Structure formats: C-alpha cells, structure tokens
Amino acid sequence: MNFEIPKEVNTGKIIEVSIGATPEQGGTRSHTVTIGGSTALPFHFFEGEHPHRPLIAMEVFDKISNKYPSSLLDYYGDVIQKPGEMAQKCVDEYGAELISVRLEGTHPEKGNKSADEAAEIVKQVLESVSVPLIITGHSHYDKNNEVMKKVCEVTAGENCLISYVEKDNYKTIAAACIAYSHTLVTQTPIDVNLAKQLNILLTEMSFPPEKIVMDPLTGALGYGIEYTYSIMERIRNDALAGDKMMAFPMLVNPGYESFRVKETRAPEQDYPDWGNVELRGAYWEIATAMSLLVAGADLLIMYHPQAVATVKKKVEEMFDGRGGD
C-alpha cells in the first residue's frame, strides 16, 4: 500500500550558541561546545536538521544545601565539599560535557559568601577542568549582580554561560557579559509571552542573539512539569514557525529541581509504595530530563550520576550516530 510521509517544513531555525573559548579565542578551554541549530522539532530528523546534540552538564556547589538527599551525597562523599575536585570527577568519571558552578552560598540568607570568594571558587573549577563552564546564581538581585559582575570579570574571555537574568534584573549582568565576552541565560517563570519579552529587552540593548540561551523554568516531575513541558513545546513551535525572539536554545535544570522534592528524599519505610529511595532519585531525574528533552531542551544540568549516564546514552542513541560535538 502506498504511503507518503507527511513532512512539515519550517521556516524558522534555532540560533546556534557556542559556549567556552579556546586559547586562540581568548579563553583557556580545550574545546567549545555548540547547541541549537535545529530546523525541526526534537529528534525529527525526517523533516529537518539537528546539527548539535543536546548536552548534559553537571553541577558543583559553593555550599552544600542541607536539602540534598543522602542518596546523592553518598554518591560523591567528601568531594562534594570541594568544587574543583568534584568538577573533575563529574567530567572524568561521569561524562559531564559542561560544569555548572552554583553560587547559592552567596545569597544573603544562605551563607552570604562574598563576590571574591565566589570568584575564587570559579577560578578553581576553571583550573580543574577543561570543559566550558556555566555559572549559576540566584534571585537576590543586588547580591547576585555584585557576584556575577565579579565572576564575569575574573573569567573574562572564557565565554562562560552566565545563568541567569530575569525581567526585573537583567541590565547589570547583561552589560558584564558583553564587556567580558560571556553568553547569557534569560529565565522567565513558565510563560511564553514573558520569555519572548525578556529576549526582546535584551536584543534592544544590542545584546547579540547568538549569545542567548533561554531557561523556561523547570518544574520537577510531579511538581508542574507538564507546564514546563507545554511551554517548551509552544516556544519551540513558535521558533520553528519563524519567531526569532523565541529561536534560542533552551536550558533546563532536572537535577536541581528533582533533588529538592520530597519524592527524592523520603525514606522507603515511610512510603513503601514509592520504592527504593536511591533508585527513585535517579528515576525522578531521568523522567524529568527525558520529558523535557522531547519538548525541546538543548542543555540539561543534571545531578545523579546514574541519571546522567542513562540520559546521555539515550541522547546519543536517539541521534543515531549523527551530529554531536
């Protein structure tokens, strides 16, 4: 029986964004990575191009939150206290393709570390690994601006991915990114219009579009992931239909979000139906990551080594030997 594959040709294309800089480019990374470039929905090779495979980053911390479950802490042992060594372990043993340095300890209510302390930690991580870096801040505007300015300055030329700016707090950090050659994450709370608006605000201040990554705000499995999922599908559909202010690669945080919820912490004896807590943490993160991947995620920051291994292998399989960096 005759059958013709129904293809949908898109006019839009996701902007290609590179992170990191080699010595020739003014940085110290051994290589750069690139995300974006898609001309079709995720994994739709039959009707478009996906020149770059989604990438998996892992995260190191300036301060260990007491919320991290023991199932995760046990995996790393003491090394979790040492961001440089932890970064090395993530890259060498677990296959992280980028490292995110989360500077939550600089938040005035969560340790109030100084900008200089943060800069030291970032420099330490830069020296420990050769992959490109993501720098992840927080939502205390004044302190975050101070810290990010300093971090952008000491990593000048490295083309780090600076995460993140918000609608009411973007100018200082965006200016620092332009001044010191970094790439920027625009974060908006699970809303298509707000996402577009922030991207417009940035491009209006002449921020280069090829230096923008969007963060639609990840919800964890069981905690509103369906909202993030659908917002991402809508953003990606709009982008492929030609909306240039939506056509940026998307960053998501399955690790951070999954390991904040009760389901990755609560002991099995209290919730027998929920099963083994260690496995559960990995499954929770995998489910969060896989659903967001099919919705359009290009860069995922993940925590559990088993989840990282599983999702990375799955992405490679789904690319079937194509693309990647």
Place this chain on the structure above:
Amino acid sequence: MALSGLDIFKLLPKTNCGDCGVPTCMAFAMKLAQKKAELSECPHASEEAKATLGAASEPPIRLVKIGKDHPLEVGSETVMFRHEKTFFHQTGIAIQLRTSEGESTLEQKIREIEEYKVERVGEQLEPDLFLITHDSPEKDIFLKTIELVIENSTKGIILDCAEYETLKAGASLLKDSHASILLKKTVTDEWIDLAKNYNCSLILTSESYEDLATQVEKTKQAGVQNILLNITSKNTGLQIQQNTILRRSALKKAFKPFGYPLFNQINTESEFDMFATAAALLCKYESIVALHEYNRALLYALLTLRQNIYTDPQKPIQVDPKVYPIGEPTPESPVFVTTNFSLTYFIVSGEIENSGISAHLVVCDTEGQSVLTAWAAGKFVGETIAKFIKTINLEQQVTTRKIIIPGFVSQISGDLEESLPGWEVIVGSQEASDIPSLVKSLSLT
C-alpha cells in the same frame, strides 16, 4: 477527512425550516462543521447526508478497549500537542510475564503487580495490563499463566505467542474478556479469524509503513476493527519519529490505516534504559508501553509522569476553596493562606505538617492557578484574599489576627493589611519547603 461547512450545507435540505433549532441550514452546517451540533438534530436529513457525515465524523483515531471489568481505553486522540487541547487517554502500562519464569515466580509477580497501587494528588495510579509472552517449551504453562491472571487480577491481558494452537487455547480462556493478541509476524486469515471468534483486538507489527498499512486494510476488511499498531524501530529516536508520522498521518492527512492506537514493547538490557525510553514514548504518542522489568520506584516515577502529561491543560487539578485545619488548630493558631491549585495545596499543607505546628490553611479560589500565576492574573491579591476571608467568616472562627502569605507575593502585604483591618500580615517563605524554618524563626506555636 473533516468536511467544511459548505460541504455539509450541500447535503442538507436547504429549506431553512428551523426545526433543528437553528434559523438556517447554512448556520446549522457551520455548527456541524465545528462539531457543536449533531446531524440527528435535523429531522429531515437524507440517508445520503447521514452516510456521508457519519463516515466523516468517525474519530480520526479509533478507541480500543482491552480488559473486561475495568478495561483500559486507548486511542481517540485529536491533537499532536497537549497544549492544543489535551491528550484524552493516558498511555497504558503493561508488565511482561514470560512463561519461562515458572509458575511460582509468575504467581508472585501477578499478585505483586495487582496489589501495586499508589495515590497521588487524590488519584489512584496503577499499571494497567499484563503482557503474557510464551517462551517456554511447555504449552500448559501458557494456559496456567492466563488462569493465574484471571484468578488474581482484573487487569486486561495481551497475549504474545507465536504458536497458533497454543494461542487459540489461550484465547478461548479469555473469550469476551477483550484481550489483545500481539502478532509479531504478518497477519494471515487464520489469526484474524481467531481474533474475531474470541473477540480480541489485534496488535499488528511491522517495521515499514507500507506493510503496516496493508496489514491494517486486510484485517479491517476481514471484519476486525479493534487494531493497535506496533511499528518497530532500532532506537528511541526513530521510534519517536515513527510515532509522530503515524499520529500525524491519522490526524492531519486522514490516512485511515493509521487511525489506531500505538503499542510498543521496550526491549533493552538495563532497567534505567528501559525507563528512559518509556518516559519519552509516554510523551510522544505511545498508547501502550510494555515493560520487561519493574520495581516500585520505577512504577511510581513513570505513573507520576503519565499523570502529569495526561492532565488536561485547560483544567488544572483544583481543591475546594475553604479553610483546612492542619493538625488540631485552636482559635489562636496561626493562619496561612495559599491558592487552590492542588499541588500548591498538597505541598503547603504537607510542609506545615512537617513543621509540627497546628494551623488554619485558607485556600482561596484562584481557579486552580498557582501562587505566581494567580497573582499575575489578579486572582490572588490583597483585595480578593480579604474578600474570601470575609465570605468564609474566618474572623468569627479564629481569634488570631496573624496571617502568613507566600513569600513570592510579598508585594501584596500592604494591600492585604489595608483590606483586612486589624490583621498583621506576615510574609512567609518563597518555597514551601522553607515553612518549617519560617515557623521556627517566627516562634509560631
């Protein structure tokens, strides 16, 4: 193919009699095209109109039921993306039983899976089906396994057995149970007859679109309408593409042979890999996934994902707006306020409980929106919260005048104090998980 209003108008009597309740035939045709009316409302419709419209109004993807007492219903989907409307029938989860595992293991597994039920956001979640794969040399164990499932479970059954006579004996045990037969080679008349005789649905398998369409046509013409499609591929990425192509063909091209629910049996080595595939396929159009391994943590995570993705995006799950007692509150216990989005309620009430205090939790009507969304929409601001508190007569029920609002809406505290004279508004934590430390720092009792 869906008919336009004009196409439908041509089939109507064009008398503008108004008997259907709509003044003109054209207006009625438009309503029919938008599926806002049914042809039966027109008492003068011709047989031709009934036949043509009947065929056009067939759902683009057929609904198929598997099981007897609580059948799983799959198919009947209408959109490619859940934000376009909703996904109607959630992915069925089938657990594979291999007859080579032996009777005692099988019996234990069946009991375990039958007992596995987990509650989340007021819904009971559980796996739906058993896939019985016959891979033992003994015929009897296949029949025994079917009997064990019938005895111990109400879940539906999919039969996977390459040998005709054995399968036939198995299907005869399940007559009128709406079982399904997973056929891994090209369909022939004798398998179709078997499905017909025992009232089973047929899962047709192929790696090619053309061959699959040919098999569907043959099966349909021979009188079996309850079909599922099993298009196989060598990896998850290809599977997503093929599922998309099948769904798109059915919905956008009205390609009838692919207007059926999709089935996939995941064959991978590791449980983690299997789980990752199942999670992706559940999002991308699979109507049934069959798993070869399971544990409670795996099932809980997968069932939660299914519940999330198959939630109707236009109807967020809501709880009743009212005052909820947490612990054993007295009139002096503090008052917390939040929105009636079910997840918000469950998380906030859970964390107040965690903190060890008793409190009154006021859940405002925000039409199921979460705190920030409701605030942005003007449904969770000083005025609306104050009005709700007055409506429920909270001031007559409690003597405390301390009210704690979510940290994310600290900006409404002034307005709320103005609208609620005599109350002290306390800005709480942004994250519910910080409620216990908030309670400690405020020395609330």
